[in-house]
Amino acid sequence: MERPGRFLLRLLGLAAFLILVLMVLSFLLLKLGAAPSVVLLGGPNPLPEEQARLVADYGLDRPVVVQFIRYLIRVVSFDFGRSWLTAEPVLTELLSRVPATLELMLYGLLAGALIGVPVGVAAAFARGGAEDRAARGAAILGEAMPPFLLCLVLLLVLFRWLDLSPAPTGRLSVVLTPPPVVTGSVFVDAVLMQDGIAARSALGHLILPVLSLALLVGASLTLLVRSAVLAQLQTAHLAYARAQGMSREMLTGIVLWGATPAILSGLTAQTATLIGTTALVEFVFAWGGVGQYGLDAMAKADFAGVQGFILLSGLFALLVHGFHGLLRRLVGLRIRRA
Amino acid sequence: MTARAMRLLRGLQDRGLGVAFGLLVLAGFAAALMMRPVVWPQGLAFEDAQRLLAFPSLRQPMGTDANGRDVLARVIDGARYAFMVPLAALVVGIGLGAPVGLAAGLRGGWLDLLLRRLLQGVGLVPPMLLAMALVSAMGPSLWHVVVAIGLLQAVGFARAMRDHVRAMHDSGFIEGAAAIGSPVLRTVMMHLLPNTLARIAGEIPRQAAWALGTLAAMGFVGIATATSGTEWGSMIREGTEYLLAGQWWAALFPGLALLLFGAALHTLAASLDERLLLRGPPGSGNSAGGRG
Amino acid sequence: MLLDVQDLRVERVADGAPALAGVSFRVVKGRILGLVGEHGAGKSLTASAILGLLRPAARVVGGRALFEGQDLLRMSDADLTRLRGARIGFVVQSGHATLDPSTRVGAQLIRAMSIHRPIVKAEAAWRAETIMSSMGIPEPRQRMREWPHELTPSTVQRVVVALALINEPQLLIADEPTAGLNITTQMQILDLLHLELRRRRIGGVIITRDLGVVAQYCDDVAVMFAGQVVEQGPVAQVFARPAHPFTRTLIAIMPDRLATGGGRAYGGPLPESGGGCPYRPRCDQAAERCATAPPLVGAGVHAARCHFARIGAA
Numbered sequence: 001m002e003r004p005g006r007f008l009l010r011l012l013g014l015a016a017f018l019i020l021v022l023m024v025l026s027f028l029l030l031k032l033g034a035a036p037s038v039v040l041l042g043g044p045n046p047l048p049e050e051q052a053r054l055v056a057d058y059g060l061d062r063p064v065v066v067q068f069i070r071y072l073i074r075v076v077s078f079d080f081g082r083s084w085l086t087a088e089p090v091l092t093e094l095l096s097r098v099p100a101t102l103e104l105m106l107y108g109l110l111a112g113a114l115i116g117v118p119v120g121v122a123a124a125f126a127r128g129g130a131e132d133r134a135a136r137g138a139a140i141l142g143e144a145m146p147p148f149l150l151c152l153v154l155l156l157v158l159f160r161w162l163d164l165s166p167a168p169t170g171r172l173s174v175v176l177t178p179p180p181v182v183t184g185s186v187f188v189d190a191v192l193m194q195d196g197i198a199a200r201s202a203l204g205h206l207i208l209p210v211l212s213l214a215l216l217v218g219a220s221l222t223l224l225v226r227s228a229v230l231a232q233l234q235t236a237h238l239a240y241a242r243a244q245g246m247s248r249e250m251l252t253g254i255v256l257w258g259a260t261p262a263i264l265s266g267l268t269a270q271t272a273t274l275i276g277t278t279a280l281v282e283f284v285f286a287w288g289g290v291g292q293y294g295l296d297a298m299a300k301a302d303f304a305g306v307q308g309f310i311l312l313s314g315l316f317a318l319l320v321h322g323f324h325g326l327l328r329r330l331v332g333l334r335i336r337r338a
Numbered sequence: 339m340t341a342r343a344m345r346l347l348r349g350l351q352d353r354g355l356g357v358a359f360g361l362l363v364l365a366g367f368a369a370a371l372m373m374r375p376v377v378w379p380q381g382l383a384f385e386d387a388q389r390l391l392a393f394p395s396l397r398q399p400m401g402t403d404a405n406g407r408d409v410l411a412r413v414i415d416g417a418r419y420a421f422m423v424p425l426a427a428l429v430v431g432i433g434l435g436a437p438v439g440l441a442a443g444l445r446g447g448w449l450d451l452l453l454r455r456l457l458q459g460v461g462l463v464p465p466m467l468l469a470m471a472l473v474s475a476m477g478p479s480l481w482h483v484v485v486a487i488g489l490l491q492a493v494g495f496a497r498a499m500r501d502h503v504r505a506m507h508d509s510g511f512i513e514g515a516a517a518i519g520s521p522v523l524r525t526v527m528m529h530l531l532p533n534t535l536a537r538i539a540g541e542i543p544r545q546a547a548w549a550l551g552t553l554a555a556m557g558f559v560g561i562a563t564a565t566s567g568t569e570w571g572s573m574i575r576e577g578t579e580y581l582l583a584g585q586w587w588a589a590l591f592p593g594l595a596l597l598l599f600g601a602a603l604h605t606l607a608a609s610l611d612e613r614l615l616l617r618g619p620p621g622s623g624n625s626a627g628g629r630g
Numbered sequence: 631m632l633l634d635v636q637d638l639r640v641e642r643v644a645d646g647a648p649a650l651a652g653v654s655f656r657v658v659k660g661r662i663l664g665l666v667g668e669h670g671a672g673k674s675l676t677a678s679a680i681l682g683l684l685r686p687a688a689r690v691v692g693g694r695a696l697f698e699g700q701d702l703l704r705m706s707d708a709d710l711t712r713l714r715g716a717r718i719g720f721v722v723q724s725g726h727a728t729l730d731p732s733t734r735v736g737a738q739l740i741r742a743m744s745i746h747r748p749i750v751k752a753e754a755a756w757r758a759e760t761i762m763s764s765m766g767i768p769e770p771r772q773r774m775r776e777w778p779h780e781l782t783p784s785t786v787q788r789v790v791v792a793l794a795l796i797n798e799p800q801l802l803i804a805d806e807p808t809a810g811l812n813i814t815t816q817m818q819i820l821d822l823l824h825l826e827l828r829r830r831r832i833g834g835v836i837i838t839r840d841l842g843v844v845a846q847y848c849d850d851v852a853v854m855f856a857g858q859v860v861e862q863g864p865v866a867q868v869f870a871r872p873a874h875p876f877t878r879t880l881i882a883i884m885p886d887r888l889a890t891g892g893g894r895a896y897g898g899p900l901p902e903s904g905g906g907c908p909y910r911p912r913c914d915q916a917a918e919r920c921a922t923a924p925p926l927v928g929a930g931v932h933a934a935r936c937h938f939a940r941i942g943a944a
Contacts, residue, residue: 149597237730
């Protein structure tokens with residue numbers, strides 16, 4: 001069992017390598033492009049001065065390796081280039097949109113867990129029974145459901161037909177002014193400023209996107225939790241616990257505790273790729289998060305934006321995985337060290 | 339539900355209801371696809387200017403879109419992409435990923451380590467987003483879509499293959515075979531591959547479903563514009579503004595087709611998993627409460 | 631009488647195949663019953679069925695198991711839960727695989743008490759320490775703070791015995807309590823079990839494959855074969871004059887097994903299913919009439935299921 005110090009060093013080394021791979025990847029994206037890099041970076045009709053600037057900055061007249069080194073240096077010094085669509089630095093645009101995405105993902109994950117965990121546990125306990133089959137069927141439906149379709153269906157029903165939800169105009173009604181940014185969450189900030197109207201509007205706008213994400217996350221979580229709990233139910237020490245006379249509730253607690261590592265692992269994997277699903281949801285609801293930004297950039301071939309977005313997604317996943325690894329180590333250490 | 343009905347269902351399920359359902363749905367799509375040019379040759383191109391965005395009726399069971407085209411005919415035709423793209427992408431994915439994974443698993447050493455780290459790095463980016471970025475870079479043609487999706491799938495197949503081969507290697511199976519004179523390639527062909535195949539059989543429909551979903555997402559976001567003919571995702575994109583205004587059929591029916599196709603694939607995958615993975619080697623099933 | 635099992639029948643849910651074809655035996659208070667048979671005879675299954683712990687793949691389809699006047703097979707799970715670990719103690723095999731790996735030993739002992747009655751932590755801790763000490767575990771207070779995987783196999787099994795006895799049960803069932811332990815430890819644990827059972831004057835069932843264990847530690851024996859009890863009675867009588875061919879075989883190979891110190895598999899052709907005597911394929915006495923189910927031939931407390939059984943004869 002390695003000492004935590006050495007483990008951390010190894011982790012950082014791995015992280016550095018992986019970040020390097022990410023940078024190569026996003027650099028290659030540009031180079032694989034059908035259009036010349038000036039177009040991808042500068043838009044469909046860049047002005048001559050613009051072209052010249054791009055060539056100079058990115059070293060587009062130099063060999064590929066040199067270009068890559070230049071790119072590396074730029075990224076490390078936090079220069080992600082400039083979007084030709086908005087003429088703003090990509091990093092600034094991304095960072096300003098991060099809170100929106102984080103808010104959506106956080107609520108979506110929580111709500112998804114609230115749905116997925118109980119259903120998964122119930123399905124595992126009802127193994128083979130009607131509830132189990134229903135839960136598995138619903139889970140398959142959730143996995144096969146394209147995220148944007150679910151959003152559209154919910155919009156149709158709750159916005160168009162039942163008029164229970166506002167139009168998909170992002171985080172706030174277009175006629176209102178957003179509160180000053182404190183936490184980054186429009187809803188929370190509105191509450192902090194005691195702006196009741198904005199708060200209500202923000203809350204209303206949160207419902208459908210969060211619901212969509214929650215249903216999708218919940219579906220995959222159900223399957224995951226079910227198999228993790230099932231594995232626990234087969235273990236010898238659970239049978240022994242029953243023989244000791246532990247009640248249903250206690251046994252459920254033991255099973256859940258035992259299933260937690262597997263569930264956490266699965267949850268980590270899910271979260272790391274959640275950006276993809278969230279991006280689609282953001283796209284439909286014009287949420288104003290990094291996902292929408294990235295997808296827009298891809299649709300319009302704004303490559304500085306695309307590169308930045310891909311890098312950011314990879315980094316986010318790296319953070320999530322790293323955090324999970326650390327958590328596991330810490331808990332493991334606690335158990336080992338009596 | 340009556341007890342008898344439940345028992346019947348359970349019996350059906352044991353005999354592979356899931357597989358039956360999945361295959362039936364897919365066969366249905368294929369049949370409709372093939373019959374449409376015969377049953378209704380001009381259904382695709384015909385733009386009925388009198389009936390733009392018409393509500394579903396007997397004549398046009400799924401209504402018409404904003405250009406007056408019959409939605410049902412277009413949805414059926416869109417099944418073309420649902421079959422072609424995932425299949426082609428799988429060929430690319432397995433064709434590229436399996437050999438790479440095999441080589442890395444057999445060789446071991448630094449090649450294996452390098453591959454693993456590379457795959458790990460690439461795997462950090464959500465595959466769907468990476469595929470979309472690739473298509474965005476390479477250009478919106480269908481071939482690029484196939485390659486992009488295929489490449490991302492290759493990552494997964496390479497890893498699965500490598501893990502599987504590595505496990506067999508570590509268990510001494512390959513060494514043992516070599517020790518009795520069996521050439522490595524022969525061992526691979528005759529034992530490894532069938533074994534791997536059983537393991538990943540359930541994964542293939544699942545990957546196909548993912549490919550379909552990614553294709554549709556590309557169509558919906560507007561990245562794969564070259565397929566905007568009758569590809570379901572693009573159809574949904576075109577119909578979105580009307581759906582929000584209440585005229586939902588142009589967007590929803592392609593969506594339902596997507597859902598149904600995907601559900602069929604996932605059900606197939608789940609059933610295959612259950613039949614192949616959980617029914618382990620004989621003697622490993624549930625014993626009734628302990629031995630002795 | 632502490633436990634009266636009558637004609638217990640268990641079958642496999644999937645195809646209705648019988649797993650226990652009418653198991654009957656009695657456990658008397660103050661005496662220890664040895665339930666012996668080869669691998670797959672249904673010994674553990676019997677214990678599981680009695681305690682209501684069958685896996686979903688099997689179910690009880692007949693018989694009674696009377697304990698303290700109640701039929702365990704017909705009790706609700708809630709009532710059974712109250713009995714398990716309290717009135718009926720269970721010593722499991724391979725403790726290292728079955729003890730909860732994520733809870734400290736002391737906490738597990740305290741938990742075993744607190745789930746059955748409200749108890750003050752201090753008292754519970756004291757009781758835990760006391761019983762561990764009486765199990766022969768050195769430095770019990772230190773051991774209580776440790777995790778199961780930190781203990782030696784011998785200590786683990788002693789903890790398992792402690793867990794079974796901590797709530798002062800009236801009946802103790804030990805399912806192959808020494809499986810996987812080395813010879814010296816095996817004898818220590820069995821000595822411990824025997825001592826505790828005698829000291830507390832309660833009834834016990836020891837499930838084992840080793841007839842030598844029965845000879846040394848049990849008062850009564852029930853021999854199982856293919857899901858049935860084929861012979862039962864006081865150890866002295868059964869060993870002196872075994873009435874069933876299987877029992878005779880077991881006794882015959884017994885010195886061998888004690889000498890080699892462990893399991894020599896004594897298999898043979900599969901037991902016969904269908905209406906006849908299940909031992910028929912292996913029996914050197916088999917005759918025409920063995921195609922029908924043999925009756926229970928008995929004299930007093932010694933009985934055997936064999937057409938040719940003569941209780942009390944040489």
